Amino acid sequence: MNEQAIKLAQITDPHLHANKDARMRGVNTCDTLQAVLQRIKTGSRRPDAIVATGDLVQDKTRGGYLRFAKMLKPLGVPVYCLPGNHDSPDVMRDQLNEAPFQFCGTASIGNWQLLMLNSHAENDNGGQFNTEQLAAIDNDLAACRDKHTIVFLHHHPIPMGSRWLDGVGLRQNREFMEIVSGHAHVRAIVWGHVHQASDHLQGNIRMISTPSTCSQFLPSSDDFTMDTRPPAYRWLQLYPDGSIDTDIVWLESFEQL
Numbered sequence: 001m002n003e004q005a006i007k008l009a010q011i012t013d014p015h016l017h018a019n020k021d022a023r024m025r026g027v028n029t030c031d032t033l034q035a036v037l038q039r040i041k042t043g044s045r046r047p048d049a050i051v052a053t054g055d056l057v058q059d060k061t062r063g064g065y066l067r068f069a070k071m072l073k074p075l076g077v078p079v080y081c082l083p084g085n086h087d088s089p090d091v092m093r094d095q096l097n098e099a100p101f102q103f104c105g106t107a108s109i110g111n112w113q114l115l116m117l118n119s120h121a122e123n124d125n126g127g128q129f130n131t132e133q134l135a136a137i138d139n140d141l142a143a144c145r146d147k148h149t150i151v152f153l154h155h156h157p158i159p160m161g162s163r164w165l166d167g168v169g170l171r172q173n174r175e176f177m178e179i180v181s182g183h184a185h186v187r188a189i190v191w192g193h194v195h196q197a198s199d200h201l202q203g204n205i206r207m208i209s210t211p212s213t214c215s216q217f218l219p220s221s222d223d224f225t226m227d228t229r230p231p232a233y234r235w236l237q238l239y240p241d242g243s244i245d246t247d248i249v250w251l252e253s254f255e256q257l
Helices: 029-042 062-075 089-095 131-142 173-181
Strands: 006-011 049-053 079-082 101-103 105-109 112-116 148-153 186-191 198-202 205-209 232-238 244-250
Touching: 006 029, 029 062, 029 232, 049 062, 049 112, 049 148, 049 186, 062 079, 062 089, 079 112, 079 148, 101 105, 112 131, 131 173, 148 232, 173 186, 186 232, 205 244
Parallel strands: 006 049, 049 079, 079 101, 112 148, 148 186, 186 205
Antiparallel strands: 006 232, 105 112, 198 205, 232 244
């Protein structure tokens, strides 16, 4: 059965900088992303594609996106990218605009459709979709009714049970969920931003969040608190019948110098 599955590796929130030695909260984010990519490259599972769900670059620089491209390109698979609150969507679009990279949009793999959304909002750490974006999401989902569909975005569209974090989620979460829930072929919604893992059903849709490739936030915390969990990424195996297997790979042995 595994041979029939489409294998996706999701990486999120690497927070790169133009300077490879730059650190965020004491973590060299280039080193942590490189460790994750090395694990993907040498692991027993080979991805058909990689989905990078935002906050790719912390300093919004062209150099940061060039560093991301240089690190990802050797894996030799499509890389679907979407922006987070710390990204510059315009710079990202300009720098990640040629194969193997794709900025947002849709992608078809087998009988699955991937929809990559831009929830970035200028001067807001939360996410936003305007009326036109919501209508476009509805139209894109309607156009792929013959395929199982998985939706990727940066911001969480449902509460995470963390007071500070839920203040910077998707602002139009009710409108978004109403639209997506109206399309029976949507199998999952997957996001980053929250630097922690979760996976549960809401109706018939899997709701999935993924830890960062650098550092994590403590779940269920009222105030901003860092967790001690190591870098991580997610595997998603998409089957022809619409079912999904998924697991988190934690780099438990990673030691930051």
